Amino acid sequence: MALAFTLMYLQNSMKQETLCLLFGATAASISRTKALGLDLLEMIFRRDPHDWRWDISWPSPHKMAHFNDMILANTECENEPEVLKGVSGFVDGLNLPIQEPDDEVEQYAYYNGWKSGCYLSQVLVFTPDGCICYVR
Numbered sequence: 001m002a003l004a005f006t007l008m009y010l011q012n013s014m015k016q017e018t019l020c021l022l023f024g025a026t027a028a029s030i031s032r033t034k035a036l037g038l039d040l041l042e043m044i045f046r047r048d049p050h051d052w053r054w055d056i057s058w059p060s061p062h063k064m065a066h067f068n069d070m071i072l073a074n075t076e077c078e079n080e081p082e083v084l085k086g087v088s089g090f091v092d093g094l095n096l097p098i099q100e101p102d103d104e105v106e107q108y109a110y111y112n113g114w115k116s117g118c119y120l121s122q123v124l125v126f127t128p129d130g131c132i133c134y135v136r
Contacts, residue, residue, distance in 0.1 A: 002036040002037040006036075006041060007041075063127075068088050089133060090126045092124050097117060099118070100117075
């Protein structure tokens, strides 16, 4: 549960106050659960860093064609096959809140005015089978 909570926190970049209201829990409880989840996530990655599940790589042309077939098999509208021809994945973004850097130049690089804080921004590409094939 702590890991699921932490993944939700990371995906949505919610402030702690919002999480308290959403889960009906105290700030201390939310903070402990977040810390536990981050520790669990790190432990999972460190346990076997060479596990095939952590191998993030761009798919081969053959695999891309297979992914496109998977996507086209799930179309419902008559226009979708035309639009989705050649699509092999889905793009999403993630903004991870970070501690404000002491260096002013570095702080400026990480500051997100829309979110009013310092964030490490990620762009991820997911394949239809749920794997990540690209992170920037």
